[in-house]
Amino acid sequence: MSLPGNGIYVVRGEMATLMTAMRRGTRWNATAYVDDEKDGLLKLFIDLKQVLNRIEDLRLIEPNVFLAPFLEVIRTADTTGPLTSLALASVNKFLSYGLIDPTTPNLAVIVEMIADAVTHARFMGTDQSSDSVTFMRVIEVLHTLIRSPEGAAVSNESMCEVMLSCFKICFEPRLSELLRRSAEQSLKDMVLLFFMRLPQFTEDGSDTVLQKRFTIYEAAGAAAEKNKRKPHAALAVQQRKSSAADEPPQTPQTTLAAPTHLKAPILATTPASPAGNILDMQGKITQTPTTTTTVNTGNNINAQVDVPSIQVETTKPDDTTDGYEDSTAATLVDSNSSEYINSVGVRFTQQTSNQDAAVLSSTLTPYGLPFIQELFRFLIILCNPLDKQNSDSMMHTGLSLLTVAFEVAADNIGKYEVLLELVKDDLCRNLISLLSSERLSIFAADLQLCFLLFESLRGHLKFQLECYLKKLSEIIASDNPKTPYEMRELALDNLLQLWRIPGFVTELYINYDCDLYCTDMFESLTNLLSKYTLSATNAVYSTHIISMDTLISVIDCIEHNCAAAKSNNSLSHTMVQAPAIGVGGSRHSRHNSGLEGIVIDNGEDHVENIANFINNSSQRLRLQSAGESGSITSEELASVKEKKRLLSKGTEWFNQRPDKGIQYLQEHGILHAQLDPMQVALFLRENPGLDKKMIGEYISKKKNVDSKILINFVDSFDFTGLRVDQALRLYLETFRLPGEAPLIFLVLEHFSDHWHNQNHEPFANTDAAFRLAYAIIMLNMDQHNSNAKRLNVPMTLEDFTKNLRGLNGGQDFDQEMLAQVFNAIKNEEIVMPAEQTGLVRENYLWKMLLRRGATHDGHFHYVNDAAYDVQIFNIVWGASLSALSFMFDKSTETGYQRTLAGFSKSAAISAHYNLHADFDALILTLCKFTTLLSSVDQHESVPANNEIQQAVNFGLNAKAQAAMRTVFLLVHGYGDSLRDSWKHILELFLQLFRLKLLPRTLIEVEDFCEPSGKAMLLLEKPREKQELGLFSSLYSFISSEGQREPTYEEQECIKHGRKCIKECQLDQMLQESKFVQLESLQELLRCVLSLLKAPETPKSNGQAYAEDIAVFWMEFLVKIVVHNRDRMVPLWPAVRDQMLHLLLASAQNGYDYLLNRCIIAVLKLAIYLMRNEELCPVVLQSLKNLLSLKPPLLLRISNQISIGTYELLKTSAQNIHSEQDWQIIFNLLECVGAGAVPPNFEAGQQLTIPPNGRVTSDGEDDGTTSSIDRGYTSDSELSKSSSAAAPTSSPSAENWILVGKDSELTTASRPQSPPSSTTPVVSSLVFNCQLQDHAPFALFKCWDSLAFIVRSVAHITPYNFEACVRCIRIFVEACRDGGIHQRRKLDATIKKRNFKKRQENTREPGVVKSTSTGNLISAVGDIAENSTPNAAEQEELAQRYEQLSIQLLDLMYTLYTRTAQIFRWWAEEGCTVPQSGTLWTPGWCPLLQGIARLAMDRRREVRTHAISCLQQRALLVHDLQTLSGAEWSSCFQNVLFPLLNELLPESAAASELDSSLLEESRIRTATIMSKMFLQHLTTLIELGPTFNDLWLDILDYIERFMKVGSDTLSEQMQEILKNMLLVMHSVRVFHNQDGSLQEALWELTWRRIGEFLPNLKSELFHDEDLVSPAISLNITKISYDHSMSLPLPVRSYELETFTTATAKSVGCTNTSVQEGEPKH
Secondary structure (H helix, E strand, O other), X not given: OOOHHHHHHHHHHHHHHHHHHHHOOHHHOOOOOOOHHHOHHHHHHHHHHHHHHOOOOHHXXXXXXXXXXXXXXXXXXXXXXXXXXXXXXXXXXXHHHXXXXXXXXXXXXXXXXXXXXXXXXXXXXXXXXHHHHHHHHHHHHHHHXXXXXXXXXXXXXXXXXXXXXXXXHHHOOOOOHHHHHHHHHHHHHHHHHHHHOHHHOOOOOOOOOOOOOOOHHXXXXXXXXXXXXXXXXXXXXXXXXXXXXXXXXXXXXXXOOOOOOOOOOOOOOOOOOOOOEEEEOOOOOOOOOOOOOOOOOOOOOOOOOOOOOOOOOOOOHHHOOOOOOOOOOOOOOOOOOOOEEOOOOOEEOOOOOHHHHHHHHHHOOEOOHHHHHHHHHHHHHHOOOOOOOOOHHHHHHHHHHHHHHHHHHHHHHOXXXXXXXXXXXXXXXXHHHHOOOOOHHHHHHHHHHHHHHHHHHOOOOHHHHHHHHHHHHHHHHOOOOOOOHHHHHHHHHHHHHHHOOOOHHHHHHHHHHOOOOOOOHHHHHHHHHXXXXXXXXOOOOHHHHHHHHHHHHHHHHHHHHHHHHHOOOOHHHHHHHHHHHHOOOOOOOOOOOOOOOEEOOOOOOEEOXXXXXXXXXXOOOOOOOHHHHHOOOHHHHHHHHHHHHHHHHHHHHHHHOHHHHHHHHHHOOOOOOOOOHHHHHHHHHHOOOOOHHHHHHHHOOHHHHHOOHHHHHHHOOOOOOXXXXXXXXXXXXXXXXXXXXXXXXXXXXXXXXXXXHHOOOOOOOHHHHHHHHHHHHHHHHHHHOHHHHHHOOOOOXXXXXXXXXXXXXXXXOOHHHHHHHHHHXXXXXXXXXXXXXXXXXXXXXXXXXXXHHOOHHHOOOOOOOOOOHHHHHHHHHHHHHHHHHHHHHHOOOOOOXXXXXXXXXXXXXXXXXXXXXXXXXXXXXXXXXXXXXXXXXXXXXXXHHHHHHHHHHHHHOHHHHHHHHHHHHHHHHOHHHOOXXXXXXXXXXXXXXXXXXXXXXXXXXXXXXXXXXXXXXXXXXXXXXXXXXXXXXXXXXXXXXXXXXXXXXXXXXXXXXXXXXXXXXXXXXXXXXXXXXXXXXXXXXXXXXXXXXXXXXXXXXXXXOOHHHHHHHHHHHHHHHHHOHHHOOOOHHHHHHHHHHHHHHHHHOOOHHHHHHHHHHHHHHHHHHOOOOOOHHHHHHHHHHHHHXXXXXXXXXXXXXXXXXXXXXXXXHHHOOOXXXXXXXXXXXXXXXXXXXXXXXXXXXXXXXXXXXXXXXXXXXXXXXXXXXXXXXOHHHOOOOOOOOOOOOOOOOOOOOOOOOOOOOOOOOOOOOOOOOOOOOOOOOOOOOOEOOOOHHHHHHHHXXXXXXXXXXXXXXXXXXXXXXXXXXXXXXXXXXXXXXXXXHHHHHHOOOOHHHHHHHOOOOOOOOOOOOOOOHHHHOOHHHOOOOOHHHHHHHHHHHHHHHHHHHHHHHHHHHHHHHHHHHHHHOOOOOOOHHHOHHXXXXXXXHHHHHHOOOXXXXXXXXXXXXHHHXXXXXXXXXXXXXXXXXXXXXXXXXXXXXXXXOOOHHHHHOOHHHHHHHHHHHHHHHHHHHHHOHHHHHOOOHXXXXXXXXXXXXXXXXHHHOOHHHHHHHHHHHHHHHHHHHHOOOOEOOOOOEOHHHHHHHHHHHOOOOOOHHHHHOOOHHHOOXXXXXXXXXXXXXXXXXXXXXXXXXXXXXXXXXXXXXXHHOOOOOOOOOOOO
């Protein structure tokens, strides 16, 4: 700041104003002229004016030159208050404008001069208001001085004077309120500055100890001490140099009556009356009569220290003149010099030489730690409630100022040992004592200061903090009516603020609850807070809310740590690094440059805004690093807690019977099993809970003396440097002396030895020490025992010394020492303080507290991380849950958000630390608050009107809705932690389902049987039929209330409830279940399965069973399993057993709706789970149990199973691999679609419902299926022993399921070699299986599944090939003749109608070329329901069956042509599979049998299609060329001959056919036989004798066909026989190798032919030599094929014609003759 003229104008202006005021005084009025030169004060200003006139820049002179006249006016007592005010205002302006250069070398002298003048201001009092203005000016100047940059140079003593002056004004009750408040505010500003500068001060031994010490007497201006001070004249002022004070100033003694003066002019310098009342800042500052009483000083705490004070006079004694001059005279020493002496004898110099100023400045050191210490000590004294001098206002001021100090320097105070000692002892003692104050303002200020103190310095104040918290607990729990509500509220709020300090509660737990000899502070406070919260029975007050908030604050802190840990930005990490931040210094400090900015301790960072700096400087320098704190593990804490519990129990035992207590501690490992005297002695010394009387008894027992316990106990004391009575007092504090004299002797004897040795044997011997100690005990009794006083006169010092004469080894004790001992005992009794009351006990306990704090026990562990959060949460959790629940219940609709936040954070902690029991308890609590939990059994029907009312109540209850949202918020967020509480969550789902509040997504389920793919779960229960009586009608009317619809108002409320449920996102819980931990999922499934109860009694019994609820839980279970299908391997068995149990129970008890939903659910689970390849075999093994259901039940659910199986195969067929798994699939298709009787997988196995409700089957877990048989027998197997069955695992296995009439499993093995018998063994084409009713729709849907499998190249393997063929054969049987129902109808009509009528009835309608089954459900219906379809439906059904049969033919041919390829592919992959040469028995033969079976069908279209397939395609497949003769023989025996048999008249099927169809079939079948025989003649000839048998069989069939049919048939048979004979003859079948006839075959042939065609031989072979024998077999085959391709009517040839045609066609050998061979 730049001023005009560099401030010289300012000084001139202030001079002019002040001189004008002085001249206007009464002394210089118009009555007489007064020479200015003769007035000392005016002369000073005149001289200054001359000096200023000679310069142009104020900086050319020292500041003390222009300050001196103004300061003299302030000092002088003969000026009025207004004049002094003007001078003070001028000085204030000089300081504010910066006219004093802070860099001047004499700065210390200048500021010392200002401080001295202002603190010694004197003026003539006028009136109270005017005087107050002057005092206000004094405060302003001191405030400006201290807060200015120059104020840093003020010395310690002067700073004490400054503060004392402010305190005087602040504590003077007769001054105005405004003045006192201004002084208090200035004090706060000054204290703020001092303690902000605290980090700049150093603590070293060179600091000068203050001679000036504060006392309450001085601060309060006590009048009672005036007589003790040195008297001075009323107008005298101490002569001093302007720069320093020579000694503590003395207050002038004045005794004045009440003022009688007249009111003076405003600026008068002299009072109106000569008897003015002089007001002195160092004495009386108010105008009071002499009779006015002042505050009693009480005990003077002003203890002087013998150290030299700072004396300026020793440096320049010539500068000070001791003398008093007349007030009207001024002595001018030298008119030419700048030095002068004022009217009161004070010499002023214009400017001191630089050398003198340097010497003076070096003596005046700036204020520092000594002043801070003295100020701090004085502020603590002000807070002492036991000091009677301290008024309430003084204590309040002291607390306010200390609060300021701790607000800005809390951390730094702990760095200075001198300040810390004051904090530990006096400050804490006073603050804890003030908690008993009844003044609310003092109590509040005390709490605030305590918070700041323990927040920052608790590491040094372990036991003080414990004492403070105990006191707070007493206040909170107090029932005393004197403890007002506001005090409890303040105490609770203070506790809340402490609880919010990071790490505070953990530190409480570590340092107190886990300390062996401290109370369980955190646990007891937690219980107290919970108890207080629960006390809000009538109304909830703010104290209850604060109490709850305190508990929640712990939850908040732990939850914050958990969240930080999850985000990898843990709070512990931040706190660990905190010491590194604070190492450079504390939070902040003041620099000596004023308020413009604050400089951090290292001086590098400049802060413009102190508020921002404080807010951003929260990191503290703690006493220990995180590593030290982290060394305490949770296991160690648990060990300490257990040890503390045992120690507490042992202490209780000790206080009853010491020996028992020691024994208990030994037994539990606290003390060594082998008694250790030193360990026991330390236990007795350090355990504060032991009874002192019991300690005395224990250590004085003889056995304990002998075991050296007493010796070790005494040796544990340190008596070094203590007088014997002092040591004895310390010794006897720890135990009570026993009553018997011998025991007292024993105890004192050991004491005397130890004390004497430790103090270097000050007496002649130990006995002397013992005698003195015993004498002290007797003296104590003599002086203080009331009984002794009554009997004897108490001893005097002479008596005491006389009694001890000559006892020091024959010499006397030191008399001075004895006198000190006597006086100490006389003045203060040796007592057992713990047994005392009042101040004696409190002093002792405080002394013990300080003593414990100085030991290792006082070490305080800071906690900087979240390592102990689990232990903290375990303690606070129970209390917090109770409090939160109570407050939520009691709170209004707008006040429960706070508690819900507490619930949420508690849940987050429980989840983070896997505290599942805690989490479950929390969920249960919240579920109760939803009001939906009920004790009503879930399978009991609830009246509908009750449900409506419940839904309405929920919609109206905002608190219940908030609880509901919170519940599902926690479920969504922390599903991993749910265990037992799943059942409560599920109960909510159930209630919402009952109340119809669930969202659509939860009551709508997937249903593959529905066209839309969805189904709703709401089941409308039909009303029971009522009797038609009067009472029944009345009951019906009353019960109809349960069916009522909600009103409009109720619907609105229900909408609110539905909106809340929608916000809860219940379906999200199911979706997110796939992310929860496996343990939680297991528990969820367990709960759902426990709720999914199957019906136990039939529905007809009328027992209540909620079928719709069972369906709801079942679908709920399905959704959970589907969402978690990837991890259902270990969980599936329980789900499977329950579902199958439910399926069976619903079927047995007649619950059709449940049965329908259950089978759909089972298949839906299979569809989803089998997408997991690992689960596929397990699920299929479960589906195998469906085959154990009774056939009627299987029929009832066949539609659902067929659709489900089809969907399953579409999605998961690629995951089915093993033979056993495919066997289950094909068995399902057979039993469900074709109506085959289900096979029993184990002998006698039944799927039953055991008493425990779990479905079991004996063979379900062995992973294997029993052996199964084929339904056909080949002739190549007939000679094989029945015991030689191939293993089922082989792809060439010969086992086929043969379901007989008794449904038992049999195994038939077939020989591989040709039969040796000449009699042909013909097997039936009918597949040997037992079929029952089937549902047409199921048949068609299962056909879709079968076609899907076969037509996909990848699904048919050598391992499932046989099962697939068997399934197809069973389907052929089921579809034959239009299905089982059609066959039954035809069988019934055959007996009543003739052949022609029968032909009309069995004629098939046209085939519908449609493969869709979706629109057939209504047409085909369910046969089990005995429904009668109409004519149109019957026709459509017949067409569908016919179409299915033709499709089966195509499917068999497809599989037939792929057989060799399938086996070849798997062989190329390295699998062990049969070669193509061995595929006849497992592959081609059964498929040909199936085709041949349909060739016997009654329906013309099917029959024609099957024969064409055999004739033109099947038998001409290229892969069949590899077959052997025996296998071709098997083809005749197992395929063609059985088909021919069906066409003979003896066959029942032949009698049912139309004659034309029968004849056509006979001709085409015989042609097929002839063609196959001639085509493979070469291979067949190799059979040898077997060939003859085969040839004779063929001749038999030709003969029988010629005899049973028409002439056309007979002619055709003859032609076929002729062709066969000619070809056989041409290939020389009848000749030997040498060309001669084979007589045996030739004769056998013609003998057999002669029986029915005797002329054929002569017709064909009338001359054997005419036939050329040179025709090869290939030409024969070509010739035969060519002849067979001609129409039947022209197949009659003469031998010559045939031979010619054969010769002509030899050239066609290169053309292919494999008609109908499919392309691969």
